[in-house]
Amino acid sequence: MYRTISFSICIFSCVVCVFVPAQAQVHADKDSTTYYGVASYYGSRFNGQLTTNGDTFDARYFTAASNILPMDQYVLVTNLRNRRKTVVRINDRMAAGNKRLIDVSEAVARRLGFRARGLTRVKVQLIPAWMINWFDLAALDSMQHTDDMK
Template identity: 45%
Template sequence: MVTVLNKCLIMLAVVAALAGCASAPEVDHSSRYTLKQDRAPDGHFDASGLTDAVPRYEAPRRAGNKSPYQVWGKSYRVVDSNDGYVARGTASWYGQKFHGHKTSNGEVFDMYTMSAAHKSLRIPSYARVTNLDNGRSVVVRVNDRGPFHGDRLIDLSYAAAKKLGYQSRGTARVEVAAITVAPDGSMFLAGERFDPKGGAAVTPAPEPVVNKAGTSRQALFVQLGAFSSRDPAEAMQVRAKGVLQSPVRVREVTTGSGRFHRVQVGPFSSENDARYAQNLLESSGFGNSIVLTDSH
């Protein structure tokens, strides 16, 4: 027979047990990553023997190419085609925090391979990334989305960043040029015929067009989009003219994958002017713009 005293003792024991559970430290297993801050791999990592990613044709996939998509309340769009893409901006890198976790297209991120994340290039794809401060170049395979901090253009794997020589600083000024591969194996770098034999990582970018006076016809533009049809390009041109007083053009280019209509604002005399215009455009709803060098 259970006495009143025994009932009280049982109740006190249950309360004590619950209190012990409540005071025990909790571990949040819902987080995708086990590290709060990203960091370089432990110990010394020698990247000198790493080879560049080898571009090859990969059939288009749905994974990772949803467009538009949202991150932290901001909307981003994936380009219809990587053909002709070339842009300059800030590169960062990601490493141990994300190592072993899935990328946006379902593959596993390996910080020791030559890979990258980009907000708008179709994935998987390839790009040549050049450190504008030291001239080093690498070819990476783009298989992830990001970076989503500030105005950074591309996130490289730790290995790729080390080969470019900026892993200790964290960021670098770079040029990103898309490499597209046709089903027959032919390659194009930023829309121009490309032969990777002899070292794709150090193949120079196409020389700028020069007029008879010897003045470069290359200039900085803010590109708002690229379309296979002219009508949507002209509609975007009209919208952009209502935001800025700067000239807005639709430039028609023909690449190995067809004809495209680029909507571009400019030219600008400096990168600061171009970035200022880009910020104004993004605040007016043009959320997928890039700053690039193109023919004037």
């Protein structure tokens, strides 16, 4: 009997772990510059389409879509599974019913190590405007362009 109960609890836990992240709600810290939620990615089938801010989407660039984060904001995205980080620019919006925090390009998903998985829990931190001046953003964009899309 105990084995049956333990097995049932194990199965339930596995189901919860698999299905809950896709439905997870976005959580923001008190300072509203750090957000926690689920990230997904959109791939090269959207290449050439216009984004909300008028850019042409390219899956090789480090860009993202979000309904919560400010448009044209640079953010630091951290994959909470493996602690990989990268800087991306928000240049698009997601579908209205999408409950995820961020939808990143395929290049970002590769860099963060979740392309094969499709979804991951992330921490997203807004990069303050005064700090952006410290970066050469044109160089940052060109450095993060990946030609190894397969």
